[in-house]
Amino acid sequence: MNSLGFCTARRTMSLAALAVLASAVLAAPPARGGVFVDATRVTSTFDAPETSLTGKGFEAWQIDVLTDNGDLITAVDVSLLGAFHQRWYDLDFDAVPDPTPLGAPSDGRGDSHLTPTAEARFGTAPEENNNVWDSPLPDGAFDYGIGTYLRGAWGIPSPQRSDRVAAAYVVVPIGSDLVGDFAVATTGGTFEFRSVIPLCPEPSTLWLGAIGLVASAGLRIVRCGRRRRTSHRRQLT
Numbered sequence: 001m002n003s004l005g006f007c008t009a010r011r012t013m014s015l016a017a018l019a020v021l022a023s024a025v026l027a028a029p030p031a032r033g034g035v036f037v038d039a040t041r042v043t044s045t046f047d048a049p050e051t052s053l054t055g056k057g058f059e060a061w062q063i064d065v066l067t068d069n070g071d072l073i074t075a076v077d078v079s080l081l082g083a084f085h086q087r088w089y090d091l092d093f094d095a096v097p098d099p100t101p102l103g104a105p106s107d108g109r110g111d112s113h114l115t116p117t118a119e120a121r122f123g124t125a126p127e128e129n130n131n132v133w134d135s136p137l138p139d140g141a142f143d144y145g146i147g148t149y150l151r152g153a154w155g156i157p158s159p160q161r162s163d164r165v166a167a168a169y170v171v172v173p174i175g176s177d178l179v180g181d182f183a184v185a186t187t188g189g190t191f192e193f194r195s196v197i198p199l200c201p202e203p204s205t206l207w208l209g210a211i212g213l214v215a216s217a218g219l220r221i222v223r224c225g226r227r228r229r230t231s232h233r234r235q236l237t
């Protein structure tokens with residue numbers, strides 16, 4: 001996958017709009033901790049209808065955002081760049097395949113999507129693309145292909161808030177990297193950061209190289225391996 005290029009990220013939602021989504025936040029105490037991105041490998045053995053994707057060089061990861069001090073996450077703006085396996089199909093019977101940008105976390109299937117809860121209030125609609133090509137699976141009932149981005153921004157109603165938000169489930173070529181742009185509103189403040197997210201089974205030269213890249217952007221690597229986190233060092237509000 002590393003041979004595949006990334007396109008330029010573009011923030012899809014202003015911080016002011018993100019603040020509106022987080023409007024229930026009445027006071028922002030001084031931040032004590034950080035906001036992290038956590039990538040967890042889910043599987044390389046896929047469930048139906050993508051069982052035949054097993055053994056074809058893909059694996060699935062769950063990307064979450066969390067705080068390390070108990071602050072609650074009130075809104076998330078996420079834009080991921082990478083090579084995302086997609087399953088589209090014609091939802092409205094107009095002979096044009098339709099995007100599938102939303103779904104359940106860690107569902108073990110072959111479609112990449114954002115994973116907010118059903119109660120999420122979108123300020124920027126979820127989006128993804130699909131070249132309807134380059135998948136090892138044949139088209140039939142579904143239009144399989146590879147996309148280059150997943151993005152959206154949503155607020156989280158108070159009853160559903162927690163210190164961890166499931167952001168996206170991605171199905172990518174084994175050994176892939178992601179680039180993630182995040183803006184995260186919490187009860188401790190609003191943070192934004194860009195992170196390279198190497199989806200590597202072990203610490204690697206690529207990952208060590210990424211440390212320098214990330215550090216220059218003010219980020220700190222906490223852990224690398226099957227589970228890893230990166231944290232920002234920049235609080236905006």
Ligand SMILES: [Ca+2]
Pocket residue numbers: 089090091092093094095096097098
């Ligand atoms: Ca359609």
Ligand SMILES: [Ca+2]
Pocket residue numbers: 086087099100101102111112113128
């Ligand atoms: Ca999808």
